[in-house]
Amino acid sequence: MPTPDTASKIPVTVLTGYLGAGKTTLLNRILSEPHGKKFAVIVNEFGEIGIDNELVVNADEEVFEMNNGCICCTVRGDLVRIIDGLMRRKGKFDAIIVETTGLADPAPVAQTFFMDEAVGAKTKLDAVVTVADAKWLTDRLKDAPEAKNQIAFADVILLNKTDLVTPAELRELEERIRGLNPYARLHRTERAKIDIGEVLGRNAFDLDRILTIEPDFLAGEDHYHHAHDDHGHDHGAHHHGNGLKHYHDEEMQSVALRTDKPLNPDKFFPWIQDLVAKDGPSILRCKGILSFKDDPERFVFQGVHMILDGDHQRPWHADEARDSRIVFIGRNLPEDKIRQGFESCIA
Amino acid sequence: MSDTQAPIPSLAERVRSVDAAASVVGVHFLGATPVFVLGEEVLLFAGDDEHRVVAHAGAILASACDGKRIITGGDDGKLIETGSDGQNRVLASDEKRRWIDQVALGPDGAVAWSAGKIAHVLTKKGEDRTFETPSTVAGLCFAPKGFRLAIAHYNGATLWFPNTGAAPERLEWKGSHLGVTISPDGKFLITCMQEPMLHGWRLADGKHMRMSGYSARVRSLDWTAGGDFLATSGSEQLILWPFDGKDGPMGRQPKILARAEVRVTVVACHPRQPVVAVGYADGAVKLVRVDDDAVILVRAADGEPVSALGWDSAGQILAFGTESSAAGILAL
Numbered sequence: 197m198p199t200p201d202t203a204s205k206i207p208v209t210v211l212t213g214y215l216g217a218g219k220t221t222l223l224n225r226i227l228s229e230p231h232g233k234k235f236a237v238i239v240n241e242f243g244e245i246g247i248d249n250e251l252v253v254n255a256d257e258e259v260f261e262m263n264n265g266c267i268c269c270t271v272r273g274d275l276v277r278i279i280d281g282l283m284r285r286k287g288k289f290d291a292i293i294v295e296t297t298g299l300a301d302p303a304p305v306a307q308t309f310f311m312d313e314a315v316g317a318k319t320k321l322d323a324v325v326t327v328a329d330a331k332w333l334t335d336r337l338k339d340a341p342e343a344k345n346q347i348a349f350a351d352v353i354l355l356n357k358t359d360l361v362t363p364a365e366l367r368e369l370e371e372r373i374r375g376l377n378p379y380a381r382l383h384r385t386e387r388a389k390i391d392i393g394e395v396l397g398r399n400a401f402d403l404d405r406i407l408t409i410e411p412d413f414l415a416g417e418d419h420y421h422h423a424h425d426d427h428g429h430d431h432g433a434h435h436h437g438n439g440l441k442h443y444h445d446e447e448m449q450s451v452a453l454r455t456d457k458p459l460n461p462d463k464f465f466p467w468i469q470d471l472v473a474k475d476g477p478s479i480l481r482c483k484g485i486l487s488f489k490d491d492p493e494r495f496v497f498q499g500v501h502m503i504l505d506g507d508h509q510r511p512w513h514a515d516e517a518r519d520s521r522i523v524f525i526g527r528n529l530p531e532d533k534i535r536q537g538f539e540s541c542i543a
Numbered sequence: 544m545s546d547t548q549a550p551i552p553s554l555a556e557r558v559r560s561v562d563a564a565a566s567v568v569g570v571h572f573l574g575a576t577p578v579f580v581l582g583e584e585v586l587l588f589a590g591d592d593e594h595r596v597v598a599h600a601g602a603i604l605a606s607a608c609d610g611k612r613i614i615t616g617g618d619d620g621k622l623i624e625t626g627s628d629g630q631n632r633v634l635a636s637d638e639k640r641r642w643i644d645q646v647a648l649g650p651d652g653a654v655a656w657s658a659g660k661i662a663h664v665l666t667k668k669g670e671d672r673t674f675e676t677p678s679t680v681a682g683l684c685f686a687p688k689g690f691r692l693a694i695a696h697y698n699g700a701t702l703w704f705p706n707t708g709a710a711p712e713r714l715e716w717k718g719s720h721l722g723v724t725i726s727p728d729g730k731f732l733i734t735c736m737q738e739p740m741l742h743g744w745r746l747a748d749g750k751h752m753r754m755s756g757y758s759a760r761v762r763s764l765d766w767t768a769g770g771d772f773l774a775t776s777g778s779e780q781l782i783l784w785p786f787d788g789k790d791g792p793m794g795r796q797p798k799i800l801a802r803a804e805v806r807v808t809v810v811a812c813h814p815r816q817p818v819v820a821v822g823y824a825d826g827a828v829k830l831v832r833v834d835d836d837a838v839i840l841v842r843a844a845d846g847e848p849v850s851a852l853g854w855d856s857a858g859q860i861l862a863f864g865t866e867s868s869a870a871g872i873l874a875l
Contacts, residue, residue, distance in 0.1 A: 250601065253618075253640065256659065260677055260697055263718030263738050273697060273719050273735065274679060281618060281644060284568060284602035300680035312737070313759050 205320040207282075208292040210305050213327030214336050214343040215298030218356040221394070222327055222388035223295055225368055231392060236282050236289040238275070240297040251289055252279050257297055259304045262311060268477045268490035268501040270304040273313050279315050291396060292319065299342045302326075302349040303480065303501055309401075310503045325389060326350035326380075333358040333369055337376075337445075347373055348448050348525050349480050350380045351400035358384045375445045377525055378411035379483075403507050405498040408482045409485055409521040410451075451531050453522045458489035460543035466502065467537050468497075476502030478529055484522035487512065489543035551829075553840040561589045563702050570853040571608030573627035577862040577872050578613060579851065580606045586613060586625055587860070589872060590602040596629045604644040605656075610856055614654055616643030616757045622656050634665060647692070649685035653705075655692050657683060662694050665707040665812075672705045682723035682734065694724035695734050700744075702732070716751065722762070727770035731791050735761040739777060741784075745791060752793050754784055758806060765812045767819065767833060772798065774810040774819045779803055780820050781810065781831055792835025799832040801838055811852035823851025828863050828871075841873055 213219040227235060235253040260273040275294065282292065294305060302324045309321040327347045329336070333355070336343035342390075347353060353373060358366055366384070373382060383390055399405040464486065472479060479501060486495040497506030512518055524534065563578070569580035576590035580603055586596045599617030606615045613625045620637035636652060636764035637643060641658040648654060654665045666673045674694070682695030684703070694701045697719050701703035702712040727734070731752075733743040739757035741764075744750065754775075761777035772783040773792075783798040785791070801807075801821050809822035817833035820841070828842035828849055840847075842863060851864040864870040 254639075256679060258697065260678075260719040260737065261717070263736065271719075273681075273737070276719075276721070276737065277644065278642075279680070281602055281604050281642060283602070284566065285618075286566070286582070288583075314762070340735065 205318060206286075206289070206292055207322040207397065207399075208279075208294060208309065208319050209322045209398075210270070210302055210324045211293060211295045211322060211327070211348040212300060212302050212350070213298065214329065214332075214340060214346065214356075216332070217298070217327040217329040218354070218385075219295055219327050222325075222356075222390070223293065225388055225390075226392050226395065229392060233291065233396075234287070234289045236292045238278055238292065239292045240295060240300075246464065251282070251285070253282070255294075256301060259277040259301075261382060266392065266476070266491035269307065269503070271308040272304050275305065275308045276312050276315055279319055281319050286318075291322070301342065301345055306349075306401075306500045307503055310397050310500065310505060312485065321401045322348055322396065323351040325352045325354070325395050327354045327356050328373070330355050330357045330366060330369060330384075334372065337372060344376060344445075344448055345480070347380075348376045348527075350377060350397055352395060353377070353380045353382045354385045354388060354390060354395075355382060356385045356388050359386045362364055372445075374411070376448050376450075378450055379409070379525070381412055391419065401498060401500065401505075403496050403505065403509060406483060406485060406498065406509070408522055409483060410454075416430075435475045448525075449529060449531075450523055450525045451529050451534055453535065454519055455539070455542060456519050457542045458487050458491075458518065459520050459541045461488045461491070461495075462540040462543075464488070467541050469524045471534065471537060472499060472504060475526075475530060479524055479526040481526075482522065482524045484520070485509075486520045486522075551838050551840050553843075554830075554873060554875075555840055555843055557694070558842060558873045561587070561593070561866055561870040561872060563587055563868045563870040565868055566866050567851045567868070567870050568603060569606045570862045570870075571606065572609065572610065572853060572855040572862070573608070573613065575619070575855055575857075575860065576623075576627065577853070577855070578608075579862070579864050579870050580613070580615065586615070587870075588629060589870070594629065596631060597623060598623045598625055598631050604642055605646045607646045607648040609648045609652075614646050614648060614656075616646045616656050618642045618644075620658065621653070622646065624654075626643065631718075635663065645680050645683045647683040647685055648694075649690070650687060651690070653690070653746070655683045655685065657694075657712055662692065664692055664703075666705065672722040674701075674703045674705070675709065676701060681719070681721045684723045684725055686725050687727055687729050689729075691713055693723045693732055696718040700732060702745050703747075711811055712873045714749065716744075717744050718742075721760070722764065724764050724766070725758065726773070726786050726791075727766050728786075730789075731786060733764070733773060735764065741773075741775065743791065750793070752791060754792060754797070756797075757782070761807045763807075765810050765819075767812045767817055767841070768815050769817075772833060774812055775809040775811050779806055781807055781819060783819070783833060798833065800833070800836045801829055803827070809850065809863075810815070810851050811854055813856055814856055814858045816858060820852050820854065820863070822852050822863060824848045826865055826869075828852070828861075830861075842871060845869070 258273040262269040493508040559805040566582035579587040601618040620640035625631040645657040678697035699715040720734035722735040740755035741754040757777040763776035781801040787819040805824040825844035829845040847865040
C-alpha cells in the first residue's frame, strides 16, 4: 500500500470514455487552457493530441496479471515503466494524465497505483474521469460492456455533446447514469467544455477526503452541476422529492449499506476481506465510513476489486451522527448476502 | 549479525562529495574517472577536472558501460555512446521517438537496446539486428559467453542468438518480468518480477527456481566476485542467493546480511573481493563483507534514497549517488 504522505506525490488523472465520446477534446482543452500547470500525458497509441508537448508518452496498454492467483489483480505494465521514466523529469510537470483507449477497463490503471510500490510511492491516483457521448450512450450501454464499466467506475462523469439531444433525452440519460453510478459527480458539457477544476485535483482516492457517502443526486435543474455555474459546492443536501424515475440496470448496480449501531472490528475486517476475496471480480469500487464500538475515530476505506485501502481518519465530532456507511458498485452483486454479512458485523 | 547498538567503523570522512545538482540514476567508471548519469540530459564526469556532458534532450532512462564508453538510452528516442574524452555520438534513433529504455553491452563490444517490443543488437561489425517480443522489453542482458541476448518480458524471458538463424529459446513463467541477469558462469538466468520475488531458470535443463521473501520489488541485482552469490535489493537486509553449486539456490537459504530499519535500494559488488556496497532508502551507504557480515559506513543516513552505486574495475574507488542530488566518491 502507498504511504500516507500524499502531499508530495504527483496526482494522476485517468481519462476514460468510449470511442468518439470526446476524451481527446477534453484532453486538448486541459492542455491548452491558460492555467499555468504543466502536465505529462500518457496517451494510447492511437490517440491524437493537437498540443505540442514534449512530455507526451505513447503507451501500449499492456494489462498484466499479477502472479498471485487472483484473476482481477491486474496492473498496467506499461504504466509501471512509464511512470518510473517520467519521474526522472520530476519538477518538469505538476500532474500526470493517462488517456485510455475507448475499450479500456479503468480497473487495471487504478490498481497499478495500489499494487506497485514504486509507482504508489511517487504518484497518487486522483480520479477516474469518464466522458460519455449524450447522443450514443443509451445504445452503448446496451451493446458495449466497456462503456457501462467506464460509467460505473467513474468519480467524475462528463455527459458530453448535450447539444445533440433534447432536454427530455438528456434527463433520461442522466437517470440511466445514476442507475449505474449514483456517486460520481455528473456534469453536462458541450465540446467537453468544463472548468478543469471539476476534472483535476479531485482527490477521489484520498482517504482523508472521504467526507460523506451520499449519492450525487439529480437535484433539479437549478442545482445541477453545469460546468460554469457550479464551483464545487456539494449539493448532497437537496436531493429529495423531485420525483425522478429510477432506472435500475439489471446487471450493474450499487448497494448502499447504513447502520447507526457501532460495528465490531473483529467481525467487520474478516467479513470485508472475505467478501472482496470471493466477490472482488464483481465489485468495481467500494467506499466506506465506519464507526467501531469504543473507537473515538472514524475509520474510512476505499477499494477497487480485491484491493482495499483503509485507515483511521479523524476523531468523530461531537455533533456528528456516528453512522457507518458503505457503498459497493459492481456487476451482479449478491445484495442479500452483502446486507446480511454487514448486519452480522454490528457489535 | 552486526550489533546495531555499537557504532560501526566509518570511512565517511574520506568521501569526496560531489554536487550532482540533479537526481543521480546511475554511476559508471571510464578508466578511473567516475561518471554520474543524471535523471535528465547530463553525464557528470567527476574526475579531477569535473565537467558535464549533455547526452540527451530529456530523461536518461538506461545506461551501461564497459570501462571505455557509456551507452545511454533516452526519452528522446536516442541511443548515445559517450567516450572517456566526453565526445558523444548517436548510435541509433527511434524513428517514432519512442523511449529507448533498456540498454546492454556485450562482452565482444556489441550493443543491445530496446524501444517498445523491439530489441536491437548492433554487432561489432555495425550490423543492426532486431527481434520482436510479444510484449514490451523490460530487461536486457548479454550472456557472458557466446553471442546470446537475454530479454525479459511478460510471462518469461527469451534467449536470442542474433548471429545465427537458431530459434530463440523461450523461458516461460507467468507474470511480468522486469529485469534480467545471467550468472557469470552462464548457467543460470534470473529475472526480477513485478511481485517482490525473483525467478530463475537453470539453462541446462530449464529447471525453475523461485526466490521470494522480499518486502518490495527487487530493482537492483549484482553478482559477487567469482559469481558465488547474487546480491539483491528489495528487503531490509542485503539478500545474497548462493550460486556456488550446480543447483544454485535450489533448496538453500540465502545469506542475510547488513540488517537495517529501512530497505536496501541498490547493491554493487566489489569486482575482486567478497564485499558488497549497499545503498539504503534512508541515504546510508555501507560496505558489507560477505564472509562475516562486517560492516563499514561510507555515508550516513540523511533521508534521501541511494539510487546509484558503482565500483571501478580495480575495486579501488566506490561512487554513489542519491535521488536528490548528493553524490560522493570514496577512494580505498
